[in-house]
Amino acid sequence: MHTQVAHTSIRTYRDIKKDGTVSTRQRQIMAVIEPYPADYSLQELCELTGLPVNIVSGRVHELREKLGELQHGPSRTCRITGRTIRPVRRPHPQMGLF
Template sequence: MHTAVAHTSIRNYDRMRKTGELGRVQQEILGAVGGYPRDYSLQELAQATGLAINTVSGRVNELRAKGQLQLAPSRACKITGRTIRPVRRPNPQGDLF
């Protein structure tokens, strides 16, 4: 199935992909995560940002691929109570060692 996508949207997507620029939703998620060492589950991020869980999941995967987020040690999710691997920003001093 094909959908109509504006040429400007395609150009912006290509530009962002080539330059590594973050999209609005990615920036919103990084803002919610805050600084190292705070960590969040996907459910906690969805609740904090008001975004749908599928949106959060996709953007978190993109941010992990770019090295903007990493997995943190396992813990219980504050919302579901299940054991999860939350995400957090990398340690800013990690490159020094």
């Protein structure tokens, strides 16, 4: 399902992408993520970074889907919400060998 996005939102996204804000946010998230096997829910990342969930969610998606810096871990209960989640984590360090 596609939703209509305001032209100002699209323009703002392109502007922050050009000025490096997106990269800065990605680095901010990666800085708090410990090496494999530590994993995090979006809410846990929000707590660690101080960023709102809408920013964390978008940057985590980019880091996972587009850049391959993160991957899903096994399902578990979120420490903050108590809900079952699929956390994200850094890939196993030896995955690059295969």
